[in-house]
Amino acid sequence: MSRHINVLGLNKRYPGATGPDALESIDLSIEPGEFVTLVGASGCGKSTLLRIIGGLETRTGGDVCIDGVPVDGPGVDRAMVFQHYSLYPWLSVTDNIRFTRKLKAHTADSTSASVEAASGRADTLIRVMGLGHVRDAWPNQLSGGMQQRVAIARALMPKPPILLMDEPFGALDAQTRDVMHDLIRHLAKVEKTTIVFVTHDVDEAIYLGSRVVVLAPRPGRIDSIHAVPLPAQRTQDMKLAPDFLALKKTILDRIRETSGMKTDLDLLEKLTAGTALEARE
Numbered sequence: 001m002s003r004h005i006n007v008l009g010l011n012k013r014y015p016g017a018t019g020p021d022a023l024e025s026i027d028l029s030i031e032p033g034e035f036v037t038l039v040g041a042s043g044c045g046k047s048t049l050l051r052i053i054g055g056l057e058t059r060t061g062g063d064v065c066i067d068g069v070p071v072d073g074p075g076v077d078r079a080m081v082f083q084h085y086s087l088y089p090w091l092s093v094t095d096n097i098r099f100t101r102k103l104k105a106h107t108a109d110s111t112s113a114s115v116e117a118a119s120g121r122a123d124t125l126i127r128v129m130g131l132g133h134v135r136d137a138w139p140n141q142l143s144g145g146m147q148q149r150v151a152i153a154r155a156l157m158p159k160p161p162i163l164l165m166d167e168p169f170g171a172l173d174a175q176t177r178d179v180m181h182d183l184i185r186h187l188a189k190v191e192k193t194t195i196v197f198v199t200h201d202v203d204e205a206i207y208l209g210s211r212v213v214v215l216a217p218r219p220g221r222i223d224s225i226h227a228v229p230l231p232a233q234r235t236q237d238m239k240l241a242p243d244f245l246a247l248k249k250t251i252l253d254r255i256r257e258t259s260g261m262k263t264d265l266d267l268l269e270k271l272t273a274g275t276a277l278e279a280r281e
């Protein structure tokens with residue numbers, strides 16, 4: 001079920017770009033069923049890399065292969081979840097989640113047993129996502145966090161072998177995020193999904209990933225790859241474990257060092273002096 005992703009000498013230059021390449025010489029091999037998280041300073045190419053693996057963006061050099069076959073566009077083996085959910089406004093919560101299954105039923109696999117199994121999966125996803133009470137609601141009646149949970153359930157519905165997630169939990173409150181973290185790790189383990197997950201949140205990257213890839217900007221490149229020294233079965237209190245905190249510090253230091261941004265205290269001083277002057281006038 002799960003798939004191997006191999007990125008080899010990948011380059012990306014956007015048309016008309018005048019600065020450094022968005023991605024340069026990216027080599028990354030992701031094992032079947034692995035959970036890899038991508039972090040890095042703004043503009044280092046995390047989303048670009050994810051979109052190229054998803055087949056939504058072209059590459060200018062190198063290769064991306066899934067089980068040895070070069071990616072040449074989107075495919076049913078890869079589901080994507082973005083930070084900004086995009087639900088079908090004319091469909092209820094349940095029908096949004098069932099939508100991809102309905103498409104499939106129109107093509108091949110449409111025996112009554114498989115339709116029934118799909119309907120059971122949709123019901124289970126609705127319940128584990130905490131959406132039971134809004135199953136018949138329309139998307140515009142839901143909060144942003146709820147809409148995002150519907151979008152995640154919809155992506156999980158067809159049991160994709162590969163799940164590509166671009167800051168999918170960015171809009172969720174901290175408690176819901178924690179629940180989603182445990183849920184997504186559990187599903188990935190049970191369904192042997194290969195996951196590539198982009199985030200700005202280093203805690204999230206470590207808690208979810210088996211490896212954390214740090215990208216550096218200008219040009220976008222791999223700075224370092226960190227194996228996560230936590231057991232496969234994770235619990236929220238591990239976020240306070242010394243190994244977790246040490247890795248967090250190492251990764252944050254790498255991101256800071258590669259971002260090229262540092263707090264300029266002199267400039268801040270001038271700024272606040274200026275504000276103080278204005279206040280007196």
Ligand SMILES: Nc1ncnc2c1ncn2[C@@H]1O[C@H](COP(=O)(O)OP(=O)(O)OP(=O)(O)O)[C@@H](O)[C@H]1O
Nearest residue numbers: 014015017022041042043044045046047048049220
């Ligand atoms: N459609 C586009 N056209 C031109 N340049 C683009 C396009 N999309 C991204 N870029 C550029 O490519 C580089 C990488 O962008 P990308 O969005 O992949 O980075 P990111 O690491 O996901 O950033 P962030 O963390 O801020 O979301 C940036 O310099 C960005 O300006």
